[in-house]
Structures are given as C-alpha cells and as structure tokens.
Amino acid sequence: MTLTNWAGNYTYGATEVHRPRSVEELRELVARSPRIRALGTRHCFNDLADDPAALVALDGLEAAPEIDEAARTVTVTGGTRYGTLAQALHPAGWAVHNLASLPHISVAGAVATATHGSGDRSRNLAAAVAGLELVGPDGSLRTVRRGDADFDGSVVALGALGVAARVTLDIEPTYDVAQEVHLDLPWREALAHLDEITGSADSVSLFTDWTGDSIQQVWRKTRVTDSYALRTDFFGTTPADGPRHPLPGIDPVNCTAQLGEPGPWHDRLPHFRMDFTPSNGDELQSEYLVPRAHAVAALEAVRALADRIAPLLQVTEVRTIAGDDLWLSTASGGDRVGLHFTWLPRQPEVAALLPTIEAALAQFDARPHWGKLFADADRDLARLYPRWDDFRSLVARTDPDGVFRNAYLDRHVL
Structure with a gap:
C-alpha cells in the first residue's frame, strides 16, 4: 500500500x-x-x-448532519467535509461563522489543527466546537462539552486524545457574502493602515510574492446588508476588472464568484468552489501566526528576506484570526495574523529556508501551523503556549499507554 x-x-x-x-x-x-x-x-x-x-x-462514517435549532448547533461525524456540511445547513436556513479557503477539508481534521479562515472578528474553525465525542484508547466513547474542565484542552488536540467520532458546532442564521478583489496595494499603505485594511470587511486576504512596491491582490469578503456597497477607492488600489486567481496566470474558473456579486456564505467565504475538487497540488505550505500587535514588524522582517523567499514561492497569503481560549490553538490568548506560504514543490530547498524565516519571526513569538511544514530542529514550542504542561498532563491521563502517540507528537509535544 x-x-x-x-x-x-x-x-x-x-x-x-x-x-x-x-x-x-x-x-x-x-x-x-x-x-x-x-x-x-x-x-x-x-x-x-x-x-x-x-x-x-473517517469518511466512511458520513451521515446527515443533525441540526438542533433550539441549541443553534449541528452535529456531524468527524470525517464530514465542510462543503458537505454547508449543503445541509444553507437550505435549512443555517450557517457556520467562517470557512477555510478550501471547503474540501474534514471537520475533525480542521478542528484538531486549529485551521482557520480570515477575519478580524472571526475565530478559527475550532472555536465553533460546542462538543466532541471522542473514542478513547480502550474504545470507550467520551463526550466533552463547552464548559467542562478539560474542554479547552480537548478541541485542538492533534489527535492525541482519541478519534473524534462526532463533532458538534455552533451555527447561526444563514447570510449572504459579497467578494471584491483589489489590485496593487502599495506596501507603504499596507504597513501604515493594516488595521483599517483588514477591518474593512468580514474576511480579508492579502496575496503577495514579497517583491516590488505593491501587494498584488486584496480579497475582501463582506456580509451583505442594506448598506453594502462596492469599494472603488481603497488605499491606492485598482478594482479588479474581472475574476482573479490568487496565483498569477492561473485561470480563475474554479475560484468563488467575485466582482461584488452577492451569494450564499458557502459560495464566497472559501477561495475555491465546492464543486471543484483540488487535484494533487504541486505545492508545499507553511504558515506562521504572530500576535496582532507585532504584525507590521513581522511583515517587514519577512519582506527583508524577499530575495531568498521569492525564488521558491508561489504566493503568500496574509490573514487575521481573532483570539480564543483553546490551549493549543495557534490563536490562543489573543488575536493573530497568519503569514501563509504556498511554496513550489522543492522540499529540500524550502526546508533549508524555513529556519531562516523562523529566526526572523522568533522575536514575535510566531507559532507554526500544526499541519504544515516547519523546521523540526531546535523547536521550543512549549514557551509559546501557556497551557502546554496542562495539555501534556491531559494526554497522560487520557492515553497513558500511548495508543494515539506517534513520532510527530513525540518530537513536538510529548
């Protein structure tokens, strides 16, 4: 196999x-x-x-999502993909608060790794979890709910506490979103007005290759209200005259609708359409999340490495994530800005460069995304998470024989 x-x-x-x-x-x-x-x-x-x-x-556990309108929650099996969930929620008049750029990822996998979308006021996908049903090492089914003593340590748990058979998520009434793309944001404007730019819509993504004087694209996703109007004047940018793909020269046919055309939340919050199944991607990915207060300095530190980054890069996406209280969430303890790198498939060269990027971001307490590439050597992740020792104790109590341990957890966590 x-x-x-x-x-x-x-x-x-x-x-x-x-x-x-x-x-x-x-x-x-x-x-x-x-x-x-x-x-x-x-x-x-x-x-x-x-x-x-x-x-x-867990994809064989696929079952119809169970909506509890009184509790404003939905319960799904762990292998359910967000696209499948959306197709059940929206016709019934419901939605989740946010989605990642791809709707094809599973709920349990996204939750376990603190995967996120974007938005100053939007927490990561794990923050929507109201309850988990975990299969423990002896096969018993353990339920943890928001408010339980161990809940905040059990959501973003990297698979160390068991297999998430079912996940219960908060939901809210469905809503429409309009997506606009703006081109060539001057770096001077981005650094001087970053808070205004990321706060100008419910979800904002900046796409850059770090070269030149401008950020190539700004994607803005706004919940549609009676006061919604297209932004034509936006910090020196030019409104896109047609659909765009985040990568230059790529046909945007599989991207979600742009040009300010309103549509259901699940057809706008992801960057890519749900009926588009990504092929095996010729790419690698890394991401580092820094405290919001250090965002501008972190951007400047990475920009200083542009000549080393650009030859290996397809694009970087800059996003914001609201803080939460989940112990191993990359946004635990306060708002974060994510610097996401989509690399060319040149792993030895990317791996050689990552320690340089991490050294530049170390002074800002950058947290690597758990599910993406980061440097294995000389990691000191414990200092970045105040509840680190509590999590280790929770794992020791829950899985004393190490049924769910693996080499990754041994290197980085346990």
Whole structure:
C-alpha cells in the first residue's frame, strides 16, 4: 500500500488503513489496536496524522448532519467535509461563522489543527466546537462539552486524545457574502493602515510574492446588508476588472464568484468552489501566526528576506484570526495574523529556508501551523503556549499507554 498526502510530498508509513462504517465499528477497531491514528482528508503537509502501525479514515462514517435549532448547533461525524456540511445547513436556513479557503477539508481534521479562515472578528474553525465525542484508547466513547474542565484542552488536540467520532458546532442564521478583489496595494499603505485594511470587511486576504512596491491582490469578503456597497477607492488600489486567481496566470474558473456579486456564505467565504475538487497540488505550505500587535514588524522582517523567499514561492497569503481560549490553538490568548506560504514543490530547498524565516519571526513569538511544514530542529514550542504542561498532563491521563502517540507528537509535544 502506498498512500500519500494531497500534495504528494509525504508518503504515509502505515501498513493498514481502516475505514469503519459505523461508530460502533470504530470503537471496536480502536479497542483492539495497540497504536492507531486518525486520518482526515490528507491536506496535512507533515507526519502529524501518520503512524507505522495503523490509520483510521473517517469518511466512511458520513451521515446527515443533525441540526438542533433550539441549541443553534449541528452535529456531524468527524470525517464530514465542510462543503458537505454547508449543503445541509444553507437550505435549512443555517450557517457556520467562517470557512477555510478550501471547503474540501474534514471537520475533525480542521478542528484538531486549529485551521482557520480570515477575519478580524472571526475565530478559527475550532472555536465553533460546542462538543466532541471522542473514542478513547480502550474504545470507550467520551463526550466533552463547552464548559467542562478539560474542554479547552480537548478541541485542538492533534489527535492525541482519541478519534473524534462526532463533532458538534455552533451555527447561526444563514447570510449572504459579497467578494471584491483589489489590485496593487502599495506596501507603504499596507504597513501604515493594516488595521483599517483588514477591518474593512468580514474576511480579508492579502496575496503577495514579497517583491516590488505593491501587494498584488486584496480579497475582501463582506456580509451583505442594506448598506453594502462596492469599494472603488481603497488605499491606492485598482478594482479588479474581472475574476482573479490568487496565483498569477492561473485561470480563475474554479475560484468563488467575485466582482461584488452577492451569494450564499458557502459560495464566497472559501477561495475555491465546492464543486471543484483540488487535484494533487504541486505545492508545499507553511504558515506562521504572530500576535496582532507585532504584525507590521513581522511583515517587514519577512519582506527583508524577499530575495531568498521569492525564488521558491508561489504566493503568500496574509490573514487575521481573532483570539480564543483553546490551549493549543495557534490563536490562543489573543488575536493573530497568519503569514501563509504556498511554496513550489522543492522540499529540500524550502526546508533549508524555513529556519531562516523562523529566526526572523522568533522575536514575535510566531507559532507554526500544526499541519504544515516547519523546521523540526531546535523547536521550543512549549514557551509559546501557556497551557502546554496542562495539555501534556491531559494526554497522560487520557492515553497513558500511548495508543494515539506517534513520532510527530513525540518530537513536538510529548
């Protein structure tokens, strides 16, 4: 068996991949497995989800989302993709607060790694979790709910506490979003008015290759109200005269609708359409999240490395994420700005460059995204998370025999 991740840069070492068809079958599988890890949609760029013994994929648990209108929640199986969830929520008049750039990722995988969308007032996807049903190392089903003592440590848990059989998410009434693209934002304007720019819409993304005097594209996604109007004057930019792809020269046919055309939240918040299934991507990804107060200085520090970054880069996306209280969330403790790098598929060269980028960002307490590439050597992640020791204690209590441990957790967390 040869199984790779979405990008093709990582080959899983597991000798078995199980696909249970029910939660009971999942529980029996975990109970008889000395070592096992949950596998999502394989959009992870490192070995976080791997184990040489066995993996369990949750896509076979797919079931209709259960909407509780009184509680304003929806419960899904862990392998449910956000696109599938949206197709159930919107016709029923409901929505989630935000989505990532790809709607094809699974709920449990996104939650476990603190994956996020963008927006000054929008927390990451894990912050919408109201409850989890976790299959523990002995096959028992443990439920944790918001307000429980261990809840904040159990949501972004990197798969270390069990397999998320079901996830309950907060929902809200459905809404429309309009997406605008602005071109050539001068760097001087971006650095001088960053708060105004990222606060100008519900979700804002800046796309740059770090070269030249301008940021190439600004994508703004705004919830539509009676007062919504297109922005034509926006910090020295030019409104796009047609749809754009984040990467120059790529046909935007698979991107969500732009030009200020209102549409349902799930057709605008992601960058790419739900009916477009990404092929194996010729790319690598890294991301670092810095405290909002250090955003401008961090941008300047990375920009100083432009001549080293640009030859390996496809594009960088700059986004904002509101803070939360989840122990291992990359936005735990305060608002963050994410610097996301989409690299050319040249892993040895990218891996050689990452320590330089991380050294430039170290003074800003940059947190690497758990599911993307970052330098393995000389990591001191513990100092970046105040509840680090509490999480380690929670893992020791929940999985004393290390059923869910793997090489990644041993290197970086445990």
